[in-house]
Amino acid sequence: MSAPREILLADADVLIDYVGSDLSVLGLVSRHVGRLYVLAQILGTVRNLSARECRTHGIQVVEADTNTLVEAGSRLGGALSFEDWLCVITCRYRSWTCVSNDRVLLRECRKARIRVRRGLGLMVDLVRTGIIPVVRAQEVAAAMQERNPHHINGRVIEAFHRAIGAP
Secondary structure (H helix, E strand, O other), rough: OOOOOEOOOOOOOHHHHOOOOHHHHHHHHHHHHOOEEEHHHHHOOOOOOOOHOOOHEEEEEEEHHHHHHHHHHOOOOOOHHHHHHHHHHHHHHHHHHHEEEOOHHHHHHHHOOOOEHHHHHHHHHHHHOOOOOOHHHHHHHHHHHOOOOOOOHHHHHHHHHHOOOOO
């Protein structure tokens, strides 16, 4: 097994999508793609997911420091939530990659020159390296789309299928 290539910070949307479809996929991401983190303040907003379950699946829970909390609080009032600002600021300070399906959050990260990944993009890596089969990836993505059609719409699924070489 090769060393993880990057450090990933998942937002609430990504966690919710995988909790509702197949959380074990994030465990595979942690082992084969990159170290996966979630901020405790964000985990607290995700129903049906505990810190213990995160640890079981290789997701490390970290606390945002006081400076990050203060800065995120000072940015309220725009298009991003407090939790989204926590992701932006944490990724900027720590040079981590933000993993989200939220276009507004991803756009803000890009403006701040923060690396970004989409939640389904993590599965693309797993398929391309042979960790999970195409069929399983399609099933997980379909379950995500059913629960989150706003962020994972038909266009997103079509692009995902192309990326994993689905028929």
